[in-house]
Amino acid sequence: METKIFSKEQIDEAVKLLAQGELVAFPTETVYGLGAIATNEKSVKRVYAAKGRPSDNPLIVTVADEKMMASYAKEIPERAQKLIKHFWPGPLTLLLFVKPGSLPKAVTGGLDTVAFRCPDDRLTHDLIAKLGSPIVGPSANTSTKPSPTTAVHVYHDLKGKIAGIIDGGPTRVGLESTIVDLSVASPVVLRPGEITPEEISAVLGEKVLINTGKVSDKEVPKAPGMKYRHYAPSAPVIVVDRVEDFAKVPFTNATGVMALAAELAKIPLPEENKFNLGNNLEDADHNLFGGLRYFDDKSSITQIYVQGFAQGEKSLAYMNRLNKAAAGHHFKY
Ligand code: TXA
Ligand code: MG
Numbered sequence: 001m002e003t004k005i006f007s008k009e010q011i012d013e014a015v016k017l018l019a020q021g022e023l024v025a026f027p028t029e030t031v032y033g034l035g036a037i038a039t040n041e042k043s044v045k046r047v048y049a050a051k052g053r054p055s056d057n058p059l060i061v062t063v064a065d066e067k068m069m070a071s072y073a074k075e076i077p078e079r080a081q082k083l084i085k086h087f088w089p090g091p092l093t094l095l096l097f098v099k100p101g102s103l104p105k106a107v108t109g110g111l112d113t114v115a116f117r118c119p120d121d122r123l124t125h126d127l128i129a130k131l132g133s134p135i136v137g138p139s140a141n142t143s144t145k146p147s148p149t150t151a152v153h154v155y156h157d158l159k160g161k162i163a164g165i166i167d168g169g170p171t172r173v174g175l176e177s178t179i180v181d182l183s184v185a186s187p188v189v190l191r192p193g194e195i196t197p198e199e200i201s202a203v204l205g206e207k208v209l210i211n212t213g214k215v216s217d218k219e220v221p222k223a224p225g226m227k228y229r230h231y232a233p234s235a236p237v238i239v240v241d242r243v244e245d246f247a248k249v250p251f252t253n254a255t256g257v258m259a260l261a262a263e264l265a266k267i268p269l270p271e272e273n274k275f276n277l278g279n280n281l282e283d284a285d286h287n288l289f290g291g292l293r294y295f296d297d298k299s300s301i302t303q304i305y306v307q308g309f310a311q312g313e314k315s316l317a318y319m320n321r322l323n324k325a326a327a328g329h330h331f332k333y
Pocket of ligand 1 (some may be wrong): 034035091113119140
């Protein structure tokens with residue numbers, strides 16, 4: 001299959017393909033998503049095949065607005081209404097009870113809940129509004145690989161497997177949306193993102209729990225995606241928690257380093273072994289997946305040292321992804 005690249009001006013062609021049941025990747029403010037019409041079971045199943053995604057890992061449903069969501073949610077509780085009013089469109093995904101029979105089982109993995117997302121991206125909004133139906137929107141990467149933040153990343157993983165990619169340029173945030181579970185007694189953040197638990201808590205006026213814990217293969221976690229290997233380049237990743245420890249890393253020609261510009265400048269390695277994460281944490285969020293992909297394509301690199309950030313509200317999402325990429329491996333000497 002030829003994978004066409006569409007510009008922002010060509011979304012009508014993308015809408016046509018989606019309506020025919022084809023798969024089209026689309027930009028959002030977080031990462032690129034892999035779109036298929038959410039009401040068509042056959043199309044949804046093809047999303048799992050294209051990504052190589054285990055079938056018990058349910059898909060996010062991407063909607064144009066709250067009104068569209070209302071056709072697929074059993075109810076929209078007051079908490080959800082508050083969060084929608086404050087954060088939508090935006091990088092906050094809401095887990096609600098699904099309206100029985102409104103979506104194919106392949107979307108929800110047979111669970112009684114569904115994750116709704118309304119991206120802050122004009123193009124995505126227009127795409128879904130024109131289609132008149134929600135689209136599923138898992139990250140448009142091969143399962144286990146870092147999520148794509150450019151159309152080139154999507155093409156790298158999925159060329160020949162999907163009908164098209166809409167190129168909207170690099171995504172703004174660079175890490176996937178915050179997921180908050182509203183199907184339980186107290187709201188729980190299942191995946192941290194740009195919108196922090198504290199911000200959610202402030203809007204709801206109540207405590208918000210955080211549960212991003214890893215579980216064994218045998219358990220059924222609340223967010224099934226959590227049990228799988230994630231964001232992993234082919235070489236092992238090691239987190240460097242304190243920048244002064246970079247001086248103790250045993251660098252060789254096979255070492256890759258990802259760090260902020262100021263740290264990188266001090267590291268005695270050829271430029272091609274270095275990936276600049278930018279000047280601050282926000283830049284690092286934006287660049288993390290791109291850096292992991294940069295080294296994934298360099299077979300000469302056998303280990304990748306990546307700058308960590310001290311625990312805090314704002315670093316939660318970055319450290320969550322980095323810890324997964326590193327499978328919990330931190331630098332010790
Ligand atoms: O920012 C994002 O959310 C991106 C963009 C493309 O919208 N999408 C995204 O989708 O990250 P995905 O499929 O890569 O991650 C969604 C996560 C998975 O870990 C999945 O297990 C979880 O959400 N999830 C989906 N439906 C769920 C449900 N009903 N219950 C629990 N977890 C669910
Ligand atoms: Mg994903």
